[in-house]
Amino acid sequence: MHVMIIGAAGMIGRKLVERLAAEPDALGHAIALLTLVDVVEPVAPAAFSAISETFALDLASEGGAERLVAARPDVIFHLAAIVSGEAEADFDKGYRVNLDGTRALFEAIRQEGQRERYTPRIIFASSIAVFGQPFPEKIGDEFFTTPLTSYGTQKAICELLLTDYTRRGFFDGIGIRLPTICVRPGAPNKAASGFFSNILREPLAGKEAVLPVDEDVRHWFASPRSAVGFFVHAARMDTDRIGPRRNLTMPGLSALVGEEIEALGRVAGAKAVGLIRREPDPVIRAIVAGWPTNFDARRARELGFTAETSFDEIIRIHIEDELGGKI
Amino acid sequence: MHVMIIGAAGMIGRKLVERLAAEPDALGHAIALLTLVDVVEPVAPAAFSAISETFALDLASEGGAERLVAARPDVIFHLAAIVSGEAEADFDKGYRVNLDGTRALFEAIRQEGQRERYTPRIIFASSIAVFGQPFPEKIGDEFFTTPLTSYGTQKAICELLLTDYTRRGFFDGIGIRLPTICVRPGAPNKAASGFFSNILREPLAGKEAVLPVDEDVRHWFASPRSAVGFFVHAARMDTDRIGPRRNLTMPGLSALVGEEIEALGRVAGAKAVGLIRREPDPVIRAIVAGWPTNFDARRARELGFTAETSFDEIIRIHIEDELGGKI
Numbered sequence: 001m002h003v004m005i006i007g008a009a010g011m012i013g014r015k016l017v018e019r020l021a022a023e024p025d026a027l028g029h030a031i032a033l034l035t036l037v038d039v040v041e042p043v044a045p046a047a048f049s050a051i052s053e054t055f056a057l058d059l060a061s062e063g064g065a066e067r068l069v070a071a072r073p074d075v076i077f078h079l080a081a082i083v084s085g086e087a088e089a090d091f092d093k094g095y096r097v098n099l100d101g102t103r104a105l106f107e108a109i110r111q112e113g114q115r116e117r118y119t120p121r122i123i124f125a126s127s128i129a130v131f132g133q134p135f136p137e138k139i140g141d142e143f144f145t146t147p148l149t150s151y152g153t154q155k156a157i158c159e160l161l162l163t164d165y166t167r168r169g170f171f172d173g174i175g176i177r178l179p180t181i182c183v184r185p186g187a188p189n190k191a192a193s194g195f196f197s198n199i200l201r202e203p204l205a206g207k208e209a210v211l212p213v214d215e216d217v218r219h220w221f222a223s224p225r226s227a228v229g230f231f232v233h234a235a236r237m238d239t240d241r242i243g244p245r246r247n248l249t250m251p252g253l254s255a256l257v258g259e260e261i262e263a264l265g266r267v268a269g270a271k272a273v274g275l276i277r278r279e280p281d282p283v284i285r286a287i288v289a290g291w292p293t294n295f296d297a298r299r300a301r302e303l304g305f306t307a308e309t310s311f312d313e314i315i316r317i318h319i320e321d322e323l324g325g326k327i
Numbered sequence: 328m329h330v331m332i333i334g335a336a337g338m339i340g341r342k343l344v345e346r347l348a349a350e351p352d353a354l355g356h357a358i359a360l361l362t363l364v365d366v367v368e369p370v371a372p373a374a375f376s377a378i379s380e381t382f383a384l385d386l387a388s389e390g391g392a393e394r395l396v397a398a399r400p401d402v403i404f405h406l407a408a409i410v411s412g413e414a415e416a417d418f419d420k421g422y423r424v425n426l427d428g429t430r431a432l433f434e435a436i437r438q439e440g441q442r443e444r445y446t447p448r449i450i451f452a453s454s455i456a457v458f459g460q461p462f463p464e465k466i467g468d469e470f471f472t473t474p475l476t477s478y479g480t481q482k483a484i485c486e487l488l489l490t491d492y493t494r495r496g497f498f499d500g501i502g503i504r505l506p507t508i509c510v511r512p513g514a515p516n517k518a519a520s521g522f523f524s525n526i527l528r529e530p531l532a533g534k535e536a537v538l539p540v541d542e543d544v545r546h547w548f549a550s551p552r553s554a555v556g557f558f559v560h561a562a563r564m565d566t567d568r569i570g571p572r573r574n575l576t577m578p579g580l581s582a583l584v585g586e587e588i589e590a591l592g593r594v595a596g597a598k599a600v601g602l603i604r605r606e607p608d609p610v611i612r613a614i615v616a617g618w619p620t621n622f623d624a625r626r627a628r629e630l631g632f633t634a635e636t637s638f639d640e641i642i643r644i645h646i647e648d649e650l651g652g653k654i
Binding site: 057090132142143144145146147148149155156160161163167168244245251 | 418421430459469470471472473475477480482484488490491494495571572
């Protein structure tokens with residue numbers, strides 16, 4: 001089986017590569033060829049029993065999507081996107097990469113299928129940014145998508161395209177709306193959501209972290225391991241069970257920042273909690289206030305997608321996957 | 328004020344032209360220039376106190392949208408689209424006309440505004456085809472858009488673009504989701520929805536009409552006069568009242584085919600009703616079964632949009648507007 005990951009150099013892309021390299025039959029059939037694509041050349045997995053190849057390629061570039069699809073991969077994970085802040089700052093780039101790049105991929109698959117029958121499984125990384133406030137207390141599976149960012153708009157449009165191309169039989173698509181991923185590995189970044197991870201990851205490594213919001217801020221989380229699990233499950237599941245509504249809000253954990261901190265205390269002790277420095281930031285507070293806080297992700301759960309149910313679990317997964325099991 | 332109607336040769340476009348020609352201050356300011364655009368050259372209004380101009384132009388053609396926007400109209404009604412059946416039969420044409428044409432218009436406005444401040448009012452004709460079954464008993468304003476046709480997908484995507492371009496300040500957009508328009512004037516056509524109008528219009532003119540479904544079929548209606556009223560209201564209303572959710576399901580009448588027929592009897596007598604010939608058509612029955620039947624269009628009503636509340640009213644409007652007030 002030939003598997004392609006577009007956006008393989010990003011955080012979730014890299015973790016998905018690791019998982020598939022460690023477990024080459026994770027998708028139900030042995031992977032014979034793993035193609036890794038990103039705008040910067042991705043790193044091939046160190047230990048992998050089959051063949052992997054890497055490409056630096058911009059999906060929105062002339063002929064880029066056609067080049068990828070010509071090899072007729074059986075499964076394509078499409079995780080490539082520029083992030084919310086950049087799509088907001090650069091209108092043209094956001095639409096070019098996040099909308100036109102995705103549409104070019106879908107179109108290339110359709111064209112390839114017109115030459116000779118070809119209906120690959122496409123797993124598209126969408127986002128809860130397709131939703132815009134005001135929200136109900138829990139966002140259900142039938143709540144409308146009224147994004148308040150260009151990034152969310154681009155994701156919502158790609159979801160619609162994915163559904164129509166699937167309905168037409170051009171490919172077999174699933175859109176995966178990811179929760180905020182926590183604990184993100186790596187150095188603190190400037191994303192407005194960064195603190196959710198920083199206040200766990202840094203204290204667990206004995207370092208200080210800044211908390212810019214109050215402890216009663218609620219948000220929607222899943223671990224990087226769960227995120228990879230969503231993509232793997234979407235690639236191997238029986239899609240007849242989904243029906244025509246192809247975009248799924250993934251399960252997650254709705255939790256308060258205060259609950260994050262309590263879990264940190266239980267897992268790593270009061271000393272770790274003491275490394276969190278409160279430094280209220282009204283700008284970040286305002287941005288975060290516009291984000292969804294809770295979902296009833298019933299459809300995805302019924303379809304077998306699973307995520308963490310406590311922050312203790314999220315923290316333990318970080319310790320296992322990033323810190324060699326020890327703090 | 329300079330007003331442009333794109334799609335001016337269509338049924339609603341022609342009626343909108345008539346209304347603006349008869350009432351040149353309908354939009355709150357006197358119209359000095361009325362520009363009529365369609366893929367076939369529209370007919371200029373016979374009696375109009377100001378200047379009108381007509382263009383045959385394909386919005387999706389190279390430079391087409393830029394040509395229109397260069398004149399910097401204050402209000403643009405965008406009604407141009409290929410219909411549902413054609414968009415389903417010709418995938419490429421549907422996306423080119425209904426999506427790329429609309430996006431080209433929005434983009435041309437943004438580019439024009441980058442040269443010199445320009446934020447026209449854009450009224451976009453959307454459709455209840457953005458919804459796909461299964462439906463709740465009444466579709467509320469927060470129900471999600473999961474179209475089951477390429478046409479509905481294209482309309483839903485344009486709605487998202489309209490909202491994002493409006494949020495960014497590139498123009499002041501409103502999307503109008505039209506009910507099925509009844510009574511459509513003119514000859515019977517082959518649209519699957521045609522019979523809803525045929526069974527009224529033809530008997531009112533002393534002719535036979537075919538009813539291909541049962542009398543207990545429910546559907547969602549408004550008159551052509553109401554449709555024009557929606558567009559006029561959208562062009563002159565205070566859009567600050569709408570907020571960021573710019574696409575509105577228009578009010579309408581939810582009624583059974585049997586109720587249509589009863590109203591025909593009340594207005595035109597048993598002889599007219601006797602001209603309806605039952606000829607069940609399983610294909611049309613199946614298509615119609617997938618359509619929405621009822622909405623709770625609260626937001627639009629609160630924003631001042633109005634439609635008929637009985638089929639007697641819809642029939643009387645047809646008699647007034649199309650039959651010179653007499654049957």
